[in-house]
Amino acid sequence: MRFTQLVYILLAATATSTAQQKKLYYEHPGKWETVLDSASLQNKEVFDKNWNMFYPWGIDHNGSARMYADEVNVKKGVLTLTAQPVSKPEGKSPHLPYAEINYHSGAVHAKHQINITEEYPEYRVYGEFKAPVAKGTWPAFWLTAVKGWPPETDILEFKGDSLNWQNTFITPKDVTTVKQTVPDAMQQWHSYEAVLKRVDAEHTSITYYFDGVKQAEHQTNFTGKPMWLIVNLQMEGSSGAPGPKKPVQYLARNITVQRIKGH
Numbered sequence: 001m002r003f004t005q006l007v008y009i010l011l012a013a014t015a016t017s018t019a020q021q022k023k024l025y026y027e028h029p030g031k032w033e034t035v036l037d038s039a040s041l042q043n044k045e046v047f048d049k050n051w052n053m054f055y056p057w058g059i060d061h062n063g064s065a066r067m068y069a070d071e072v073n074v075k076k077g078v079l080t081l082t083a084q085p086v087s088k089p090e091g092k093s094p095h096l097p098y099a100e101i102n103y104h105s106g107a108v109h110a111k112h113q114i115n116i117t118e119e120y121p122e123y124r125v126y127g128e129f130k131a132p133v134a135k136g137t138w139p140a141f142w143l144t145a146v147k148g149w150p151p152e153t154d155i156l157e158f159k160g161d162s163l164n165w166q167n168t169f170i171t172p173k174d175v176t177t178v179k180q181t182v183p184d185a186m187q188q189w190h191s192y193e194a195v196l197k198r199v200d201a202e203h204t205s206i207t208y209y210f211d212g213v214k215q216a217e218h219q220t221n222f223t224g225k226p227m228w229l230i231v232n233l234q235m236e237g238s239s240g241a242p243g244p245k246k247p248v249q250y251l252a253r254n255i256t257v258q259r260i261k262g263h
Contacts, residue, residue, distance in 0.1 A: 031260050036112055052108065061095050134243075135161070155193065164192070
């Protein structure tokens with residue numbers, strides 16, 4: 001047998017073995033552990049076991065909506081967050097840019113914290129949404145640091161129009177973004193997804209998907225930094241003003257968090 005033929009055979013065998021390992025690692029259902037699934041939105045009792053109301057830090061953030069439990073509804077697998085214009089002044093948000101509170105709305109965060117480690121080197125975060133895109137509406141499906149800020153990764157973020165922003169914040173100024181135009185974001189269910197994979201003791205890659213199609217892969221320093229998963233309907237702020245004068249809804253279903261245990 002010629003040397004070149006031997007090398008070719010060895011390379012082909014190695015490639016086949018690597019492909020098989022990759023397929024097993026990413027696609028074998030036994031590898032994934034589901035820590036949050038669509039059943040968590042089936043009814044209020046199950047929801048309360050898996051989710052907390054509001055943001056992890058409270059009821060206010062960077063827009064003009066203040067979060068109330070009354071604006072969160074869970075029924076038959078669908079989470080509905082409703083933003084309602086206020087009938088009287090409520091003061092300002094204590095968070096930058098200190099917006100006047102013009103709406104009551106809803107926010108929830110998962111009890112399970114997402115932490116990329118050697119033990120759990122890969123996470124998949126997935127959800128299907130009908131998201132409002134009118135001026136002044138600011139729906140999001142995102143991860144943010146348990147301690148400090150960043151890290152942050154925005155899997156879904158519409159800011160007053162039909163453009164979805166998938167952002168990765170390394171620092172407040174070091175931000176990488178990929179965008180998709182979704183004209184029917186409110187009329188049709190669409191899926192938004194991020195896969196976080198440990199690279200080494202410091203770095204984690206984040207691959208973003210929209211309707212199952214890869215959009216981009218960002219490199220981060222998020223390894224070992226726990227993050228919250230948040231679903232919220234903020235208003236105005238970065239999405240423009242004035243916002244709608246009538247109630248607006250943001251719908252979610254099939255929110256799933258899975259992880260892979262390290263080898």
